[in-house]
Amino acid sequence: MAKGGIKFKDSAAAYERLAADVAARRFAPVYLLMGEESYFIDALCDRLAATILDESQRAFGQITVYGRDTEAGQVINLCRQMPMSGDRQVVIVKEAQQMRGLDKLSLYTQQPSPTTVLVLCHKEKSADKRSAFYKGAAAHGAVLESVRPRDYEIAGWLAEHLRRQGLAADGKALSMLTDHLGTDLSKIANELRKLLVSLPEGTKRITDADIEANIGISKDFNNFELCKAVLARDMERSLRIAAHFARNPKDNPLLLTVMALFGQFRQLFLLNYLRWQSRHKGLPFPPDGELMRILRLNNPYALGELKQAAGEWPNRKVFAILGLLREYDAKSKGLNAGGMSDGELLRELLLKIFLL
Structure with a gap:
């Protein structure tokens, strides 16, 4: 979660809302697009750049500058100019987080020009919400705070x-x-x-x-199929997939495989715990719709497979496996890996899982 309680779903919803406004040609005088996740920032900036002015107007009415090459005073001067053609101009500032004296833009964001649309792309982090610059943009324009998603x-x-x-x-x-x-x-x-x-x-x-x-992702040799094979306790197929991964390490990094396995065993742990609560504490076992929300699943078929396999993976084993996955997560990043390749580490991990 980002500061201020913003979650990824909030960023995605805000992006769609602003994109709909752009499509309807409802433009704000200032756009502050900020945060760690660059996708929404770039996508909305591109939409604005392609929509506000038509192609014939952009040569004279749209200018793009970069934060490292400019300063607040220059941007304000550009924004205060009258449009050379039409009734509106566009000023786009990319990499605004690198601008010298960024906070001085508060002189503009608190009283933006009605004939200019200023687009500020502030990546890597969010602007200080206590600053007059941010407060002006939020009060007189539109702010998109873009946070990174969880897996x-x-x-x-x-x-x-x-x-x-x-x-x-x-x-x-x-x-x-x-x-x-x-x-x-x-x-x-x-x-x-x-x-x-x-x-x-x-x-x-x-x-x-x-x-x-x-x-180019194999439909037979991928993390989805590996997780499915492990869940079914199919050691032969699991090791066959691991051998394919070892032959194609660039396409199958160990870190992503460990993350996929961790997600599956975390789901098993929660499912087993909910069943234990139901049996020993008399709490109602959640219906499938609620289970999918708790386990963060979007596929009823995957839920059915988990429920079917849960009996083969009691939580005493699942807890130990989660510990193994944390250990191999560190090894995938080079910590105490002993010089072993990703393929060797994955094979060792799978054998430990099946032998528990």
């Missing part, structure tokens, strides 16, 4: 992102994308754009075969 939030965001484009994706296809690409929204969106261009016209649902054919 479990990616699948839901991606499913909604596809829905807005009239598409859906199978649960396995979503898992293949998120497990392989991590939490980098820009990377995910870029791969998704390439995928959508490659799909046959009229496609409404993305499958694991589409992911394999167009992005």
Whole structure:
């Protein structure tokens, strides 16, 4: 969670709201786009740059400067100028966090020009909310605070992102994308754009075969299939997938695999604990809809697999496995790895899990 209680879902909702305003040509005089997650900042800036002025006006009415090459006084002067063509001009400041004297922009944000749209892209961190600069932007313009997602939030965001484009994706296809690409929204969106261009016209649902054919992620050898094999206690298949990972280490980093396994065993731990509460404390066992919310699942089929396998993984084992995964998370980052490769570490980890 970011300072001020902003969560990733809040950032995503704010982005969609502002994007809808841009599409309806409801423009604010100042946009402060700030935070650690650059995807929403870049995407909204691009929308504004392509929408406010038409193509013939941009050459004279739209200027982009960079924070490291300018200072607040210069930006204010640009914003106070009258438009050279039309009734509006656009000033875009990229990497605004590097600007000298950024706080002095409060002289402008507290009284912005009605004929200028100022777009400030403030990356890496959020601006100080106590500053007059921020308060002016919030009072007289629009602020987007963009926070980074947690790994479990990616699948839901991606499913909604596809829905807005009239598409859906199978649960396995979503898992293949998120497990392989991590939490980098820009990377995910870029791969998704390439995928959508490659799909046959009229496609409404993305499958694991589409992911394999167009992005190059194997539909048989990926973290989704590894987690499924481990859950089913299929040691042979698990080690076969691990061997494939060892032959293709760049496409299958150990850190992402450990994160995927940790997420699955965390879900098992919670599911077992809820069952224990139901049996020993008389608390009602949650219905499937509530379970999916608690376990952060978006696929009823995955919930069914977890419930079916939970009996094979009592919490005394799950707790020990979570400890192992924390240990190998550190090893995947080079701590006490003993010079072992990712493939060797993964094989060792899986054998320890199955031998518990």
